[in-house]
Amino acid sequence: MQDLPVIQPQAAERADAARNRERILCAARRLFDEKGARCVSMDEIADAAGVGKGTLFRRFGSRAALAHAVLSEDEARLQEGFIRGAPPLGPGAPARERLIAFGEARLDLIAAHSELLAAAEAAGPNLDSPPYAASRLHVELLLRELDPGCDSELLSDTLLAGLTAGLFLYLRGVRGFDLARIKEGWRRQVEGLVPADAADAAEPALS
Amino acid sequence: MQDLPVIQPQAAERADAARNRERILCAARRLFDEKGARCVSMDEIADAAGVGKGTLFRRFGSRAALAHAVLSEDEARLQEGFIRGAPPLGPGAPARERLIAFGEARLDLIAAHSELLAAAEAAGPNLDSPPYAASRLHVELLLRELDPGCDSELLSDTLLAGLTAGLFLYLRGVRGFDLARIKEGWRRQVEGLVPADAADAAEPALS
DNA sequence: CACAGAATCGGACCGCGGTCCGCTTAGTCT
DNA sequence: AGACTAAGCGGACCGCGGTCCGATTCTGTG
Numbered sequence: 001m002q003d004l005p006v007i008q009p010q011a012a013e014r015a016d017a018a019r020n021r022e023r024i025l026c027a028a029r030r031l032f033d034e035k036g037a038r039c040v041s042m043d044e045i046a047d048a049a050g051v052g053k054g055t056l057f058r059r060f061g062s063r064a065a066l067a068h069a070v071l072s073e074d075e076a077r078l079q080e081g082f083i084r085g086a087p088p089l090g091p092g093a094p095a096r097e098r099l100i101a102f103g104e105a106r107l108d109l110i111a112a113h114s115e116l117l118a119a120a121e122a123a124g125p126n127l128d129s130p131p132y133a134a135s136r137l138h139v140e141l142l143l144r145e146l147d148p149g150c151d152s153e154l155l156s157d158t159l160l161a162g163l164t165a166g167l168f169l170y171l172r173g174v175r176g177f178d179l180a181r182i183k184e185g186w187r188r189q190v191e192g193l194v195p196a197d198a199a200d201a202a203e204p205a206l207s
Numbered sequence: 208m209q210d211l212p213v214i215q216p217q218a219a220e221r222a223d224a225a226r227n228r229e230r231i232l233c234a235a236r237r238l239f240d241e242k243g244a245r246c247v248s249m250d251e252i253a254d255a256a257g258v259g260k261g262t263l264f265r266r267f268g269s270r271a272a273l274a275h276a277v278l279s280e281d282e283a284r285l286q287e288g289f290i291r292g293a294p295p296l297g298p299g300a301p302a303r304e305r306l307i308a309f310g311e312a313r314l315d316l317i318a319a320h321s322e323l324l325a326a327a328e329a330a331g332p333n334l335d336s337p338p339y340a341a342s343r344l345h346v347e348l349l350l351r352e353l354d355p356g357c358d359s360e361l362l363s364d365t366l367l368a369g370l371t372a373g374l375f376l377y378l379r380g381v382r383g384f385d386l387a388r389i390k391e392g393w394r395r396q397v398e399g400l401v402p403a404d405a406a407d408a409a410e411p412a413l414s
Numbered sequence: 415c416a417c418a419g420a421a422t423c424g425g426a427c428c429g430c431g432g433t434c435c436g437c438t439t440a441g442t443c444t
Numbered sequence: 445a446g447a448c449t450a451a452g453c454g455g456a457c458c459g460c461g462g463t464c465c466g467a468t469t470c471t472g473t474g
Binding site: 014015016017041042043053054057061062063 | 459460461462463464465469470471
């Protein structure tokens with residue numbers, strides 16, 4: 001019989017490593033909101049954390065990943081909200097409403113951290129990032145519930161393309177739309193995507 | 208009385224400048240499809256064109272802009288297609304069909320030059336690039352025709368977010384969807400966005 | 415407590431996209 | 445033709461994200 005596999009693979013993190021991780025996250029968070037995400041270089045962060053650049057990259061791999069790590073708390077809160085939260089967003093409301101609420105919640109998060117999130121979207125849709133995967137799955141399940149015949153796998157991705165920090169910055173900064181208007185657009189897009197008749201197919205009041 | 212302002216501001220391009228522009232475009236095109244867009248550095252292009260790096264950037268401003276320039280022919284052809292082309296894409300077909308055909312045509316173009324287009328999308332939706340602006344306007348007009356009450360300004364942008372090279376590469380490369388399936392998703396999204404009743408409101412056979 | 419081995423550190427280093435500025439050259443006016 | 449001027453040129457230079465590897469700890473063991 002082998003040893004039981006340890007559930008937390010990174011549990012054996014050395015004390016100094018843990019300390020440095022915390023220092024880095026702390027410095028990054030501070031610098032990001034002091035100077036704006038795009039004006040902070042990785043060298044600066046390493047410096048402010050009192051740590052070598054190599055350490056920084058060893059810990060987080062890339063700028064995008066660091067940004068994700070800094071935002072992980074907020075991402076987790078959102079995720080918690082649509083998995084176990086109160087009805088408009090969490091289970092209990094009709095799927096269509098949940099989908100709309102999800103988009104609005106995500107847009108709120110984007111609005112709050114747009115620059116940082118944009119940095120985290122370096123390559124494509126934050127591919128392979130757990131938060132994105134979770135969101136995608138959530139949207140996919142809701143879509144499947146609303147219209148079992150649709151290509152929910154694909155549509156979840158294309159729908160989520162409308163909830164990107166890059167797009168948001170463009171819409172708000174260049175085109176001049178405000179948050180409420182963007183939310184309204186999302187609602188409209190969701191309502192359209194789901195045929196009105198099919199929408200009521202699964203409208204039990206509770207999950 | 209002053210001299211008449213010349214209508215074409217850049218007409219006064221010096222002979223050597225024109226020659227170099229051509230050399231650069233030519234070298235870029237060749238290298239891009241020999242080695243794949245992402246494996247070609249700007250230094251390489253300048254080198255292959257027998258031109259200094261400064262010249263390259265003076266001419267094209269950025270890597271993204273160079274990519275656009277290389278693709279301008281194809282972009283122009285697409286644009287020509289939806290402005291003056293044959294009915295499914297050009298004027299004459301019902302607006303909804305035109306919108307679907309537009310997306311499919313754009314997806315074809317993306318599929319043909321995905322890497323290069325991805326390079327051209329460096330910052331946000333190719334913001335301020337003429338081709339993107341033209342596409343956006345086209346989509347906006349079609350949307351307005353289909354449903355005059357909708358927020359066509361915003362929806363044109365969010366819809367176009369689904370026709371991005373970055374998204375396409377992700378859908379095809381990471382998720383493994385093929386072109387046909389992606390096109391089907393686009394159709395579905397368009398059909399949803401436009402209420403079925405309003406869709407027939409403007410269905411004259413000719414423009 | 416001393417030791418050994420490995421995990422971690424850190425800063426020199428790389429190639430990249432992009433900028434700058436002194437030199438060259440193509441067009442123009444006499 | 446000759447000279448004048450501004451457009452054009454090119455390569456040294458910059459800061460950035462990211463990598464590498466020798467030096468430096470930390471931690472379990474005798």
